[in-house]
Amino acid sequence: xxxxxxxxxxxxxxxxxxxxxxxxxxxxxxxxxxxxxxxxxxxxxxxxxxxxxxxxxxxxxxxxxxxxxxxxxxxxxxxxxxxxxxxxxxxxxxxxxxxxxxxxxxxxxxxxxxxxxxxxxxxxxxxxxxxxxxxxxxxxxxxxxxxxxxxxxxxxxxxxxxxxxxxxxxxxxxxxxxxxxxxxxxxxxxxxxxxxxxxxxxxxxxxxxxxxxxxxxxxxxxxxxxxxxxxxxxxxxxxxxxxxxxxxxxxxxxxxxxxxxxxxxxxxxxxxxxxxxxxxxxxxxxxxxxxxxxxxxxxxxxxxxxxxxxxxxxxxxxxxxxxxxxxxxxxxxxxxxxxxxxxxxxxxxxxxxxxxxxxxxxxxxxxxxxxxxxxxxxx
Ligand SMILES: *Cc1c(COP(=O)(O)O)cnc(C)c1O
Numbered sequence: 598x599x600x601x602x603x604x605x606x607x608x609x610x611x612x613x614x615x616x617x618x619x620x621x622x623x624x625x626x627x628x629x630x631x632x633x634x635x636x637x638x639x640x641x642x643x644x645x646x647x648x649x650x651x652x653x654x655x656x657x658x659x660x661x662x663x664x665x666x667x668x669x670x671x672x673x674x675x676x677x678x679x680x681x682x683x684x685x686x687x688x689x690x691x692x693x694x695x696x697x698x699x700x701x702x703x704x705x706x707x708x709x710x711x712x713x714x715x716x717x718x719x720x721x722x723x724x725x726x727x728x729x730x731x732x733x734x735x736x737x738x739x740x741x742x743x744x745x746x747x748x749x750x751x752x753x754x755x756x757x758x759x760x761x762x763x764x765x766x767x768x769x770x771x772x773x774x775x776x777x778x779x780x781x782x783x784x785x786x787x788x789x790x791x792x793x794x795x796x797x798x799x800x801x802x803x804x805x806x807x808x809x810x811x812x813x814x815x816x817x818x819x820x821x822x823x824x825x826x827x828x829x830x831x832x833x834x835x836x837x838x839x840x841x842x843x844x845x846x847x848x849x850x851x852x853x854x855x856x857x858x859x860x861x862x863x864x865x866x867x868x869x870x871x872x873x874x875x876x877x878x879x880x881x882x883x884x885x886x887x888x889x890x891x892x893x894x895x896x897x898x899x900x901x902x903x904x905x906x907x908x909x910x911x912x913x914x915x916x917x918x919x920x921x922x923x924x925x926x927x928x929x930x931x932x933x934x935x936x937x938x939x940x941x942x943x944x945x946x947x948x949x950x951x952x953x954x955x956x957x958x959x960x961x962x963x964x965x966x967x968x969x970x971x972x973x974x975x976x
Contacts, residue, residue: 598961600909600949603787607953608851612843619839632835638842639798645760645845648775648800650807653833654814657756657783660797662689663831664752664779665724667809670695674723679709680918680930681938682728686754687919690726697928698722699920701935705876707731707889707945710937711739718743724750729758729773731889731914732789732855734881737763737776744777751777755800757886759790760852764880773881774800779810784833784841789855789884790848792837851952855885858954862888865963871895871975872966887914888950895975897946903969909962912947 609616623632639651654660670676672694678686680699690697700713707730714725725744727735737753744751755761755774759782764770774780782788784796799810809826812819817828859875867874873891877883892900901911918938920930932939948962970976 598908598958600958600962601951602910602912602947602949603951604953605786605791608951611953612847615843616840619843620836623836623839629835630832632838634835634838634842635833638833638838638845641842641845642798643800645848646772646775646800648772648780649802649804650800650810652799652801652807652810652814653838654797654799654831655833656795656831657754657781657785657788657797658685658689659814659829659831660781660783660799661685661726661752661754662692663810663813663829664781664799665689665693665695666813666829667806668724668750668752668778670723670750673721675719675721677714677717677722677725678919679726679728679730679938680920680935681707681915681941682730682754682919683756683915684919684922685756686726686728687925691925695723696721697919697925699918699928699930699935701937702730702941704937704941706733706878707941708733708735708878709740711736711743714740715743718747718749722747722749724752726752726754727777728754728756729761729881731875732758732761732884732886733878734758734761734763734773736878736880737771738765738880741776750779753777753780755780756783756785756788758884759788760848761884762882775802778803779806784837789851789886790841790844792840792844794834794837796833796837796841797831798833852882852884854952854954855950856883858950858959859883859885859888861956861959862948862950862963865959866890866966869970869976871970885950887947889914889945889947891941891944892946893944895973897944899973900966900969901946903972904962904965907961907965909965910949913945914947915945916942918942
């Protein structure tokens, strides 16, 4: 059996003729840069997300950078980010001369803790970047309330949770990335809505912000060769947009497939005390970008090696929390600063989850995880 963390080839083969036609059409038209598929995809994604504006860009890291630039943050401003996330979230903050202020996450659901956000606010705080980690939304009800109270911007990093739905206490629902001032996402191939290279986008309901984001992504110009502000070059390829147009109508089915795999794992592994299966939060649906276990009372590297011997890949997202990364030592956080993130970095292990998983594959993975636990006398 050929078990993979993600099966991009299998997913492609299921929609091959549509994809091939879409790619060929772009090549035939030769509209490689800003061809019609780019704005068509932006409109379709805006409709899907029920958001006023989608501004495409080159990747999810750029999307975060452009968002910070559009909000006029200046060096010295503090931006609050979880310490347990992918580095891109903090990287752009540092690159722009802003100060990343790390905060801890919840031990149960890995999501940024609103209490810790509140405790970290200073007069210099300008923005909060919640990350909808592994596929479900952070506690946006509380985060938006904190942001309103303190006059802070909210940039949602939605790279892992496109399509997740958040329900507020009053019953209104919103898609991940459409609750704050700007939402950012990535179309990296292995993301839930992935293209065949790099891609990204920003979401906003604010017309002025949308205009600024578009200008910044396009060398700071609205009219060609008139550069009103300093921008960058960050575009979504037409070929990638054409691929994404084919894939977007499948996104909800992809999320359903991921949920089906997650439920299989939950059912088979949920009763063990030594491996904690993912906790679902009440206010958000889960699109299972990752299915992440917590390994309790044993070395997860042993489980990883055991599975590898059976040709089952597994991954550690993420082995080092951001505040302990060498590149971020200048911000002065020592070991012990964020105990939950530090413990999670030692305990987490993600099992393969993707849109094409068969019951046979899931069963093989589960039986081997159980085998490991039984061999070790764990329950
Ligand atoms: C993937 C990812 C990004 C960056 O996206 P790229 O397209 O690879 O630049 C940012 N934040 C999170 C949480 C991610 O998972």
